[in-house]
Amino acid sequence: MLYIEDVYIERNEFTLKLEQLQFSDNCKVALLGENGSGKTTFFSIVTGLLKAQRGLITYNKKSLMDIKTHERAKIFAYLPQFFHLIFNFTVFEIVHFGRFPFYNKRLGNNQQKEKTDKVLELLNLTKMKFKRWSELSGGEKQRVAIAKTLNQETPILYLDEPFSMLDIKHQIDCLKIIQCLNKLVILSTHNINLIKNYVDRFIFFKNGNILADLNINELNEEVLNSTYEVPVKRINNYFMFS
């Protein structure tokens, strides 16, 4: 369980304020908002990559500050918006990086590799297992990055625009996988129409504040209108922006 209270951070003329937020296990959450509204900063704060000027972040009632880097990697996995890699590692090697937090445990090396193989299978990457990073297309790279994040086997996943390069088929495939996970998943996206069938909770950001925190039934045009500042109409349960 993730709990956030009274978090405040100010940097580069941008401030993010989070009053009180609670995320229960297994919940699927979408973060929405225009560019620069605070979604990525939210991820940086809850992962501890950025330190807030004040506020409290706890995982299962334990403060983030008291959890060491190595332990954090067993609680949450984070896929940043710009996942980036130098040198031509193979797909298998990259996905296997996700096993790093468990490397010191005396779980046999082969068992670790089997886990990586399973994740590759799950994301339909097995046939490109030995391909190198530079040979992959943008979408394939993104799926490899998602596989690496999943392979960390953490109870919490943070995904920052994980599907920005994926075609619609793979977006749906990934969302179906995510929907079935026994994990708390928080992801940011711009595609409300696609995401709304797969998540339980929608958090709207506006200028570093939380504008609304809704469930699927509460979703409405007004919120989208004030989030994106474009006219929105609802047609057949789809939101049309014009």
Add this chain to the structure above:
Amino acid sequence: MKSICLLLLIITIILSVFFGSSNTHLFSLNIIDAVVLNYRLPRVLFSALIGGCLGFSGSIYQLILKNPLADSFTTGASGVAALGTVISLVLGFNFYFIPLIAFIFAILGIAFIYKLSSINGYINPVTMILSGIVLNIFASSLIGFLKYFFDESLGNIIFFLMGGLHFVSWTQLIFFMLFFIMLFLIQLKDHYSLDILSLDEATAITTGVNVKAVRMKAFVIATLLISLCVSFTGIIGFIGLIVPHISRDLFGSAMYNNLIYSTIFGGILLTISDTMSRIIIPSGAELPVGIITSLLGGIFFFYLLIRKRAVTWF
């Protein structure tokens, strides 16, 4: 495969012992004469060791600076270490302090380059190489100034700076070798963390690696070895640049392999280069080995820029 490459290194070392300004014939009776045992053998072993150090440090630099064109030369580390060496020579420091001063200069230099070229953990590769090269030029200008200023006392500085493997004693050789093996093993233990460092900063940290600590440790180890090399042999360019790429092409990107093969290939390359520098001029005069490695390295550098631009540059 590792044992085959190691064997290759050993063969190179053995063959190199028999080539030189006075050729020793393989099957002549006085094989174990004093020249070979006291001069040539330690020199050949020393060139293998220095080459290994350079390849090993190059592999580390390329990874932690996230730049395929990084090595001790292009980051300015060796230039600054040379400056430190020259300053300590000028000031007449004790022999044992020279590597230490070289190290202090080099670590400050590379920290400076790192700070200049990174924003929030993302290193701009162009800024890095640019500032590294400028630092190198700056350091060599200062060295040039010192050379003119203290003209007479530094007669062999030019040769030193071109890179040359001079006389080393067996004691120096053995101490250096043990020191290298120790640092090599310490760093090799971290190979999995080093792999993770090839990911972007945010991913690496959330994968559970203490990025700052691992990077700092690797920086110190690589720079220690570079300073030690420079204080003994001057600047020997490009080995640290070429060799990790060859290893990566042949044996993949995983750092466990890259560290080992970069060391072995570095040793082979410098041993061959040094042997060439000893025999290339028929009259028996010696070329500074830096000339040969830089020639070979320069060609490879252009190959990298032309052939692999689309893949490795980003």
